[in-house]
Amino acid sequence: MIVRPAIEADAAALAAIYGDAVLHGFGTFEEVAPTGDDMDARRRAVQDMGLPYLVAEVDGVVLGFAYAGPFRPRAAYRYTLEDSVYVSPEAKGKGVGRAVLSAVIEACEALGVRQLMAVIGDSGNSGSIGLHRSLGFEQTGIGRSVGFKHGRWVDIVHMQKPLNGGDGLPPEGGGVTLNGH
Known part of the structure; x- marks a missing residue:
């Protein structure tokens, strides 16, 4: 398995993987599957922030993806990011999510x-x-019935992982630039 930065040529695979989650799952609250062009624009927006x-x-086939984006747009959140991870149905439970999310965590640590x-x-x-739990995240809360999808109310689970000493010391550097806020 190779973990690498996503590129424009991955757009169709990203759309297929995410589209399955949109249409058949509850991991995302989107209800209309984005196109490959939509997914590529999202990818570029994340990478353009240096994230x-x-x-x-595996064998040239994209089986999953993960990224880290701004948690919230205000400047005080500049040391906090939010991860997302999606795996194709045929690859679930085979270590794809662990591999790609572990690499995102390492990249976030390197960013401070x-x-x-x-x-x-x-x-x-x-x-x-x-x-997430296996990679050191702890559950910090549940938002009950905050979404309605596929005919039922859906919760969200908040999980959190401290990096680089968490809140044990003041931050170093300027954090991640979040759209000028």
């Missing part, structure tokens, strides 16, 4: 990030919750 947007591929957040759709999403 990681990575894919995992102090907190990495996960906002996981569906409190029954044992795969994503278990993956």
Whole structure:
């Protein structure tokens, strides 16, 4: 398995993987699957901020992706990012999510990030919750019935992982630039 930065040529694979989560899952609250062009624009927006947007591929086939984006747009959040991770249905449970999310965590540490957040759709999403827990995230809360998708109310699970000493020391450097806020 190769983990590498996502590129424009990955757009169709990103759209297929994410589109499956949109149409059949609760990990995202989007209800209309984005196009390849939409996914490529999202990828560029993340990478243009200097943040990681990575894919995992086997034999040239992209099986999953993960990235870290701003947690919230205000300047005080500049040391905190939020991760997202998606894996193709046929690759779930095979280490793809672990590989690509681990690489995103390492990239966030290298950026000096102090907190990495996960906002996981569906409190029954044992795969994503278990993956995050296994990588050192702790559950910090549940938002009950905050979304309505596929005919039912859906929770969100908040998880958090401190990086680079977390809040044990004042931050060094200027953090991540978040759209000028």
